[in-house]
Structure formats: structure tokens, C-alpha cells
Amino acid sequence: MFRQVARTIIFSVAVGLAGTAVTQAVRSLADWGEPRVELVRTRSVDLPQPSDEGRLRFAVAGRVSAETTFSGYRDLVRMISMAVGRDDTFVLPPSYADVRSALERKEIDVALVCTGTYLHSMAAGRIRLLVQPEFADGLEYRCMVIVPGGSATGSLGDLRGKTIAFTDHESNTGYLAPCVKLYDLGFEPGTFFRKSVFTGSHDRSIQAVAAEIVDAAAIDSLVFASMRRANPGIERRVRAIWTSEPFGPPPVVVPSDIDPQLERALRQAFLSLHEDREGRATLAKLGIRRFIEPSHERYSGAIEMFEKYRSRSAEAWP
Amino acid sequence: MNGWSLERICVWTGTASLFAIFLPGALYAIRVITNAEDAALSEKGRTLGAVVAEQVIEPMLLDNRLALQDVLDKVRRQEGVRYVCLKDSRGKLAACASARGCPRDLPDRSSSADGSVRRFRGGGERLLDIATPVLSGQIGRIHIGISRERAIRMGDNMLWATGALLALGMAAMLCGVHLIANRIARPLRELERMVSRLPDLPADESVAIVGGTHEVNALAQGFNDMIRRLRNLTREQSETLDRMVHTERLAAIGELAAGLAHEIHNPLDGMLECLRYLDTDPEKSARAERYYPLLRDGLERIARTMRQMLGFARSGQQVQPEVCPIGELLTEIELMIKPRLSGGRIRLNVLSGGPCACLCNRDGLAQATLNLVLNAAEAAETNDRPEVRIETACDERWVYLSVADNGPGVSAELRAKVFDAFFTTKPTGKGTGLGLSVSRQIIRAVGGDIELTDAASPLGGACFRIRLPKAHS
Numbered sequence: 001m002f003r004q005v006a007r008t009i010i011f012s013v014a015v016g017l018a019g020t021a022v023t024q025a026v027r028s029l030a031d032w033g034e035p036r037v038e039l040v041r042t043r044s045v046d047l048p049q050p051s052d053e054g055r056l057r058f059a060v061a062g063r064v065s066a067e068t069t070f071s072g073y074r075d076l077v078r079m080i081s082m083a084v085g086r087d088d089t090f091v092l093p094p095s096y097a098d099v100r101s102a103l104e105r106k107e108i109d110v111a112l113v114c115t116g117t118y119l120h121s122m123a124a125g126r127i128r129l130l131v132q133p134e135f136a137d138g139l140e141y142r143c144m145v146i147v148p149g150g151s152a153t154g155s156l157g158d159l160r161g162k163t164i165a166f167t168d169h170e171s172n173t174g175y176l177a178p179c180v181k182l183y184d185l186g187f188e189p190g191t192f193f194r195k196s197v198f199t200g201s202h203d204r205s206i207q208a209v210a211a212e213i214v215d216a217a218a219i220d221s222l223v224f225a226s227m228r229r230a231n232p233g234i235e236r237r238v239r240a241i242w243t244s245e246p247f248g249p250p251p252v253v254v255p256s257d258i259d260p261q262l263e264r265a266l267r268q269a270f271l272s273l274h275e276d277r278e279g280r281a282t283l284a285k286l287g288i289r290r291f292i293e294p295s296h297e298r299y300s301g302a303i304e305m306f307e308k309y310r311s312r313s314a315e316a317w318p
Numbered sequence: 319m320n321g322w323s324l325e326r327i328c329v330w331t332g333t334a335s336l337f338a339i340f341l342p343g344a345l346y347a348i349r350v351i352t353n354a355e356d357a358a359l360s361e362k363g364r365t366l367g368a369v370v371a372e373q374v375i376e377p378m379l380l381d382n383r384l385a386l387q388d389v390l391d392k393v394r395r396q397e398g399v400r401y402v403c404l405k406d407s408r409g410k411l412a413a414c415a416s417a418r419g420c421p422r423d424l425p426d427r428s429s430s431a432d433g434s435v436r437r438f439r440g441g442g443e444r445l446l447d448i449a450t451p452v453l454s455g456q457i458g459r460i461h462i463g464i465s466r467e468r469a470i471r472m473g474d475n476m477l478w479a480t481g482a483l484l485a486l487g488m489a490a491m492l493c494g495v496h497l498i499a500n501r502i503a504r505p506l507r508e509l510e511r512m513v514s515r516l517p518d519l520p521a522d523e524s525v526a527i528v529g530g531t532h533e534v535n536a537l538a539q540g541f542n543d544m545i546r547r548l549r550n551l552t553r554e555q556s557e558t559l560d561r562m563v564h565t566e567r568l569a570a571i572g573e574l575a576a577g578l579a580h581e582i583h584n585p586l587d588g589m590l591e592c593l594r595y596l597d598t599d600p601e602k603s604a605r606a607e608r609y610y611p612l613l614r615d616g617l618e619r620i621a622r623t624m625r626q627m628l629g630f631a632r633s634g635q636q637v638q639p640e641v642c643p644i645g646e647l648l649t650e651i652e653l654m655i656k657p658r659l660s661g662g663r664i665r666l667n668v669l670s671g672g673p674c675a676c677l678c679n680r681d682g683l684a685q686a687t688l689n690l691v692l693n694a695a696e697a698a699e700t701n702d703r704p705e706v707r708i709e710t711a712c713d714e715r716w717v718y719l720s721v722a723d724n725g726p727g728v729s730a731e732l733r734a735k736v737f738d739a740f741f742t743t744k745p746t747g748k749g750t751g752l753g754l755s756v757s758r759q760i761i762r763a764v765g766g767d768i769e770l771t772d773a774a775s776p777l778g779g780a781c782f783r784i785r786l787p788k789a790h791s
Contacts, residue, residue, distance in 0.1 A: 008492045016485025019337060023344045023477055031444075039401070039419035039441040066379040067453065074456060092379040 052089045056081040059091040059111035061099045063167070063223055063250070064203040066092050073112070075282045076273075080110075083269035084262065095200070096120075096170035103127050106255045110266055114250050115299065116172035119306040121253070129294035130252045130263065131270040135222060136287055139298060140246035142221040143173035146238045148212045156181060156242050162215035163195040165205040171220075172302055174202060177244045178218040180305050183312045190313075203227060210237040226287055247305075248298030252291065324503040325495055332491040336484060344480040348473040355469030359398070359446050360435045363462045366393055366402075367450030370460045374404060378457050383413065390415035393462070400445060401463040404452075412458060421447065421463065443467050505530035509538055516545065579624040586624060590617050625685075639677040639764040641789040644710050644717055645670055647680070651687045651708070664695050664704045671711035671718070676786035678764050683719075683786070686757035686768065690721040690782050693753065696744075697725030697779055705777055712788055716766075719784040724777035733770055754782075761786065 058077045081088030093099045096117045102108040104126040121127035147153045167174030179189040199205045205217035273279040274290035377386035390402045394415040401416035414420040418441040436447045444466040698704035711718045742751035758768045766786040775781035
């Protein structure tokens with residue numbers, strides 16, 4: 001009896017182990033096809049930077065947030081690059097000054113910039129107009145100072161001791177225009193407001209006002225019009241207390257010593273973009289009707305304002 | 319498997335069945351568990367990937383590597399996450415946060431918006447790589463590597479558990495086989511051993527019922543029944559053989575008796591005729607007058623014996639039955655019988671049951687009835703007031719003739735033998751034992767029968783009843 005029981009137990013355990021071993025072997029066989037990949041310790045600083053050699057380096061100044069800028073201008077960048085026969089490198093410098101510096105250092109081949117950036121670059125003379133956009137409402141745009149819809153603020157003068165959102169130090173409508181206006185009103189922009197914040201993009205400034213995070217913001221009328229089309233309810237949450245005179249459109253610029261052949265190709269690409277359906281659709285997404293030959297005269301008002309600003313401001317804003 | 323014992327077949331079949339169930343079952347269970355775990359890990363990876371993809375857009379677009387690395391590091395610290403790496407739109411590694419490194423050359427499978435999941439081995443463990451596109455893949459992909467070791471461990475645990483189940487199943491199966499061996503195989507072997515000795519199996523030995531299953535017990539019982547029937551058949555065969563021998567002996571004796579009777583009967587008739595003639599002499603002497611009756615009785619007894627033997631010899635011959643009114647038969651029989659009864663001491667009653675006719679051999683019926691009456695008269699002589707009754711009756715099919723006496727009757731042990739040839743209870747020389755046997759054969763030859771009735775005789779002794787087919791006009 002004891003031997004029978006012992007034999008049963010030993011045989012059962014042996015079979016159990018055998019079954020387990022066979023199953024494990026089958027599992028291992030099934031897992032045999034799993035690829036083996038080497039893991040490599042890499043420091044981010046050691047990661048090779050992608051080479052832009054032979055590619056069209058196209059920058060867009062961040063008038064709206066980076067993601068919105070990228071999504072909105074991706075097709076335009078791609079189409080222009082294809083037109084000139086190059087792969088594209090879409091560059092989004094963090095500030096208008098970074099765009100200008102990259103252009104002046106020839107780290108960028110072409111850029112869509114703010115008017116203010118062009119104004120700041122004129123002194124160095126290392127940036128040249130390529131084309132100008134014609135928007136759906138024309139060739140001009142304005143600065144707007146907006147406040148929350150329920151605010152009691154009625155004019156720029158009512159903003160004394162309040163907080164204001166600017167976009168960028170080199171932005172025409174997002175900084176220069178309201179500062180010059182304050183100068184005209186006899187105020188010192190550096191001490192007029194309780195606090196100034198730089199949002200980096202007009203859409204963030206508008207959102208800050210709509211959310212009543214700030215008391216006011218200086219914004220681009222074109223960006224506001226675009227936001228209003230996308231979100232009609234924004235009009236109930238903000239209202240303009242001041243609108244500037246019109247300025248020339250934010251241009252497309254190139255380094256002054258760009259390869260002439262490339263310059264011609266780029267100009268031609270921009271000027272002919274509206275001639276096919278895909279191009280028109282791409283431009284319509286940006287609120288642009290077409291690109292036209294540039295005219296420096298369109299910026300006379302802005303230049304005058306810029307000169308006024310330079311003469312009045314003794315120090316850079318924090 | 320031919321020639322294998324039941325136990326062996328059960329063990330191998332059971333083992334094969336357990337394996338056939340265990341292997342796919344275990345693999346399926348492990349697969350279900352690991353797939354469920356992997357699905358949960360994939361979902362976690364997709365969720366983290368979606369969060370990272372959202373957070374790295376601006377740092378990537380603005381080339382803010384510090385912010386980018388910060389996002390990756392935060393996610394990498396999640397439990398189970400081994401690496402978080404970012405590949406740009408050209409598939410090149412742009413940033414990486416890892417404990418043991420990021421995978422080299424793990425190509426993106428597709429550019430779909432949904433995260434693709436791949437399993438691979440790297441850094442000494444099994445990993446799951448979940449790819450999430452950033453801005454629909456336009457600016458790159460996030461790859462999150464999550465360890466699958468927990469899923470693998472769960473699969474291993476399941477494997478050991480099912481292995482233990484297999485061992486338990488095996489033990490249960492072996493116990494079952496042992497039970498089967500006890501309840502089926504061993505009784506069958508015992509059965510086989512006894513059946514193989516069957517021709518020589520002692521009469522008092524039968525197949526043992528050793529507590530097997532219902533079927534085995536039924537089989538053993540069946541064998542016992544078969545053995546019993548076989549023994550009965552053997553005995554019947556032996557008895558039949560004996561009867562055949564006896565019948566042949568009887569047939570031979572019958573032939574011999576017929577021959578003897580024929581040779582003796584004829585001169586005997588002459589002798590009786592001579593005696594009748596001498597008895598008619600008016601001048602016979604006193605001695606002759608005394609001894610002539612004795613001589614006549616002796617010769618008539620010899621004649622009667624010869625007639626019985628002739629009747630026995632002829633009883634197997636086919637006879638043509640005729641229609642006999644029973645009333646006429648009774649009258650003839652009465653006239654024939656009365657002189658034979660002992661000087662009128664025995665009282666003879668003849669009761670008629672009504673007019674009816676039967677199919678019979680008239681002479682044979684008379685002879686059979688005479689035999690029955692003489693036997694009844696002999697039995698009734700033991701009574702102080704001996705009586706013999708002959709009674710007739712009839713129904714739709716049969717005509718009955720009963721002969722009853724008030725003698726001692728027939729004992730139970732002799733009832734089965736009274737109709738056997740040469741069986742007699744009379745002293746030697748007083749009877750041949752052929753009377754009832756011959757009478758039965760005569761009556762059966764016309765489709766009737768003679769029986770010793772089970773019911774008590776109306777006179778208290780024995781009652782023999784002749785049954786004859788009724789003649790329908």
C-alpha cells in the first residue's frame with residue numbers, strides 16, 4: 001500500500017514537471033520570434049543634430065502658439081519647399097528676435113515674420129523683403145488693445161496700474177504700437193502698468209484676457225479675426241478699447257545675401273501659390289488671398305512709429 | 319495496444335488525455351493572462367504616450383531641449399517604464415530618458431495616429447514598445463518602453479499552477495486506474511481463470527462474485543448461468559442417451575415379444591379350444607372337472623399376457639380412428655369386464671355422461687379400458703367393500719372415460735412412473751408392467767391421452783382418465 005502510494009505520488013509529480021517543462025519549452029519556442037534589440041545608453045547632448053544641408057530652412061515667427069503655427073503653416077512650408085525643389089526644415093524660433101538673428105546669421109533661408117521684426121532688422125540691413133501677403137481684408141492690419149468683456153475700462157488711460165499682456169518685445173502690434181500710443185498720451189510704458197507679461201503669441205494674449213488673467217492685451221487684428229472665425233463666442237468675452245492706424249502686412253523675408261537663384265525660385269513659388277486649387281486652399285486656411293510683390297512704402301507708417309519708439313524709449317523693457 | 323492489460327491502457331490513455339488537455343489548456347490560459355497584462359500595459363503606454371506627445375509639441379517646435387528632457391524624465395519615473403525616447407519626423411533619435419538605454423534601430427511600423435505596440439527583448443528583460451505620434455507624426459514619435467516582466471511572471475505562476483493541477487490530475491487518474499483494476503481487471507482475470515477450466519470445473523464450484531462493477535458482476539452471473547445451463551444440457555444429453563438406449567432396448571424387446579407372442583398365441587388358442595372341447599364332455603372325471611378350470615385360467619392368463627405383449631408390439635403402428643358412440647362402447651366394455659371381476663365380489667358402477675361419440679380405435683379402447691378396470695379391481699380388493707366405477711363425460715372437444723377405485727391410491731413417488739413400460743408394483747410373475755404403457759400408446763395414437771388424475775378419486779383411491787377427441791357429426 002505504501003509503495004503504491006509512493007509510486008503514485010512520484011509518477012504524478014514527474015508527469016506534472018514534465019508537462020510544465022514541455023509547456024515552458026513551447027512558450028519559449030513561441031517567444032523565439034521576438035526580436036532582440038540592443039539598448040544603448042545615450043545622453044541627449046550627444047545625440048547628433050539632424051543636418052539641414054540641402055534643405056530649405058523656413059521659419060515662421062510665432063504670432064500664434066507653436067502648435068497652431070506649425071499646424072497652420074505646415075502645408076505652406078511644404079509646398080514652397082517642393083516648388084523650389086528642396087526638402088523643408090520647418091523652424092519655429094522661440095522669439096521674434098531669434099528669428100531675426102537666425103536670418104542675419106543665415107541660419108534660415110526664408111521666414112514669415114512680424115512687421116516689427118522687419119522694422120528691427122532694417123538698421124542692420126541684412127534682411128530683405130521677398131513677398132507680402134494679401135489677406136482677405138486687404139494688405140493692412142492693426143493693433144488692438146482688448147480688455148475682458150465685462151471690464152469697465154474704457155480707454156488706454158484707464159489701464160494705469162493694471163496688468164497687460166504683450167506678445168514679444170519686437171512685435172509691432174503686440175508691443176511697439178501700444179507703447180508708442182502711451183508715449184503719445186504722455187505716459188511712460190515702463191511704469192504705467194502694474195505688471196507686464198510676455199505671452200509669446202497673440203492667441204495666448206487673447207486667451208489671457210478672455211480668462212481675465214490680465215486686464216488687457218495688445219494683439220494683432222488679423223489673429224483676433226482668425227480666432228473670432230474659429231470661436232465666435234470670443235467676442236462676448238473680450239472687447240477692444242483701442243485700435244491703431246493700419247500697418248503694412250507681416251512680410252516674407254530672406255537674408256540679404258541669399259543665393260539669387262534661390263531667391264528667384266522662392267519669389268516665384270510664393271507669387272504663383274494662389275494659381276492652383278491646392279495653393280488657394282492652403283492660403284485660405286491662413287486667411288491669405290495671395291502673395292504679392294513687396295513694397296517698402298507700405299511700412300511707412302510702421303517705420304515712423306518705430307522711429308518714435310526708439311527715440312522715446314531709453315531702456316529695454318524687462 | 320493489442321494485448322495490453324486494462325490497467326496499462328487506462329494509464330497510457332489517461333496520461334495522453336491529460337497531456338492533450340493540459341498542454342493547450344495551459345498555453346491558452348497563459349496566453350490569455352499575458353495578453354490581458356500586455357493589453358493593460360499597452361493601454362498604460364498609450365495613455366502616457368498621449369500625455370507626452372501633447373506636452374512635447376511646443377518644446378520640440380521651439381527646440382527647447384531642457385523642457386523636452388524634463389517631460390521625458392517625468393514620464394520615465396513611472397512604475398514599469400524603462401525608457402521614453404523621442405524620434406523626429408526623420409526617424410532620428412531626438413531625445414531620450416532611460417534607466418538602461420533606449421532601443422537602437424527600432425523602426426516605426428506605421429504612421430497611423432493610433433499607437434503601435436511591439437514586443438522585444440532588450441536590456442535583459444522583455445519589453446513592450448508603444449509608439450505614439452506627435453502632432454499626427456508630423457514632428458515625430460514618442461516611444462515608451464514598458465517592462466513585461468510582471469506579465470511573464472504571472473504567466474510563469476499560471477504555468478506552475480497548471481503543472482500542479484496536472485500532477486493532481488495524474489494522481490487522481492492513477493487512483494481511478496487502481497480502482498478500475500480492482501473492480502474490473504482482477505474480477506475479469508478471475509473469471510478468465512475459471513472459464514478456462516470450464517469442462518473440468520467441479521459441480522459445486524461457480525464463478526466467484528468478487529465485488530466488481532455492476533457490469534462485471536453481471537458478466538460473472540451470466541457465466542454462472544451459462545455453466546448451469548451447460549451442466550443441465552449435459553445431464554439432459556446423458557439422460558436422452560440413456561432413454562435412447564432404453565427405447566432401442568424396448569424396441570428390440572418389443573420385436574422379440576411380438577415374435578414370441580405370435581409363436582405362442584396361435585398354439586395357445588388351439589390349446590384353449592381343445593380344453594373347451596374337453597370341458598364339454600359330460601363324462602369327464604371329477605379330477606378333470608376340478609383341474610380343467612385351473613388349466614383354462616392358466617392358459618387364458620398366458621393368452622392375455624401374449625395379447626398384451628402383442629398389443630405393446632403393435633401399439634406403435636398407425637391405426638385408423640373411427641367414430642364410436644360412447645354408450646355402445648360402455649355396453650361392450652361392461653359385458654367384457656363383468657365376467658373378469660372376481661365372482662361378483664367387486665361392485666362395478668357404470669355411469670354414462672350422455673350420448674356423445676368419440677374418435678378412437680374401438681378394440682384398442684376396449685383393451686385400454688379393460689386394463690384400467692382390471693388394475694382398479696386389483697387395487698380395490700384391499701378394501702372390505704371393493705368398488706370400481708366407470709364414468710363418461712364430454713365437452714366441446716373431448717370425450718372423457720374415467721375408471722376409479724376405492725383402493726389405496728398411487729403414492730406420490732410412483733405417480734411419475736406408472737405409465738413407464740415394464741414398471742409394475744405387482745409381485746414377480748403377476749404382471750408384465752406393460753398394461754398402462756400399452757394403453758397410453760393406444761389412446762395417444764388416436765389423438766387422446768390417459769392420465770392419473772391429480773384430484774382425489776371419487777371413491778377415495780386412484781382415478782385414471784381417458785381423454786379422446788370428440789367426434790362431430
